[in-house]
Amino acid sequence: MGPPTQATTLWKVKDLMSPILPNGMWRLFDKFYPILQHEDEILSLILSDSPLPDKLWWLPKRSRKYTTKSGYSLSKILADSVSSDSFSWRKNVWKVVTSPKIKMFLWKTVCNAISVGKLLAIRGVEDVGFCKRCGGDEDVIHVLGSCPFAQRVWALAPITPLPNLGNLDSVKKLLEAVAKSISLPPVGLGTAPLYPWILWYLWKAQNLLLFENRVWSEKEVLLKVTQEAKNWEHALQLQPTKKKELKRQEADLEIHPKACLCFSDAAWKETTKGCGLEAMTLKATINASLAMSVVRLVCNSDCQDLIGLINSGGQANELDGILNDIRLLSLRFLSILFCFVPRTKNAEADALAKASLLSCNVSSLAGD
Ligand SMILES: [Zn+2]
Secondary structure, X not given: OOOOOOOOOOOOHXXXXXXXXXXXXXXXXXXXXXXXXXXXXXXXXOOOOOOOOOOOOOOOOOOOOOOHHHHHHHXXXXXXXXXXXXXXHHHHHHOOOOOHHHXXXXXXXXXXXXXXXXXXXXXXXXXXXXXXXXXXXXXXXXXXXXXXXXXXXXXXXXXXXXXXXXXXXXXXXXXXXXXXXXXXXHHOOOOOOOHHHXXXXXXXXXXXXXXXXOOOOHHHHHHHHHHHHHHHHHHHHHOXXXXXXXXXXXXXXXXXXXXXXXXXXXXOOOOOOHHHHHHHHHHXXXXXXXXXXXXXXXXXXXXXXXXXXXXXXXXXXXXXXXXXXXXXXXXXXXXXXXXXXXXXXXXXHHHHHHHOOOOOOOEXXXXX
């Protein structure tokens, strides 16, 4: 693929659609020639009955909406593909069971982005390049691991095994070394490890000394470590779980007693796009219900992705047109619900769809 030719430079999607054929039809392939490698993707797009405005989409996310998290993950994948580094960001930073502020702190330590003497000196702050406790070079590894004060804190910490902090040459190795330790039972912690809090308070203690000339002893540091870790874990246990919230949401979905229940399903061969067929089947079901003057409808489907997309207002390249049709058609009902049902509860529609696979797509309608 290269830059567009002069003739194709101003093409829009509508130039690939047939002006004569009904919707859902793409123009035949003479025009496709310069983008032939995308032919399959283009042909899998199901067009809407009504014209849709152009949109910019962020392809790495299923919702097609940009998030900082997805941008960051993508940049990590690209960065990791050019380095042979075995350090797991996931295991050593983002998946550590600890508070969000400490995860952010762990990330900053690896990126050399916390305020320690050596880094402050680089930025022009005077007289801070050396450790006030021992006179050593005050970099991140020193404050968190190799300073004699830090080593005494680690040695007294109620963890096992005690990390080996000799000859560390990178913060990544420091994090990997301390992550092997677990807290001893008398501390009273559950699954949350103690070591992230030790790192955090070693840094706090150093800042206190550097900027306020106040000194915490090793025991004071460890007292704050255990108190804060326990407070955080206790607060976490008091939060309602997502499962409970989900159950509450499900209970909120009340079905009107006079609503018509329909079950739709599609069967497909491996060569076709499953979710697209499910969506076309659902649209046919809704159209059939409208033709039968149904005013309240409950659509049940075993295609979880499709129901999720409709209920969340999400987008998917090949389905955007038909999802728009379904949303527009939905406005014509007094009430309409889209529910996911497991395949076992959708057996009748499933059997009908399979029986009709060779001839056409199918929807089954069952109402009161
Ligand atoms: Zn020191």
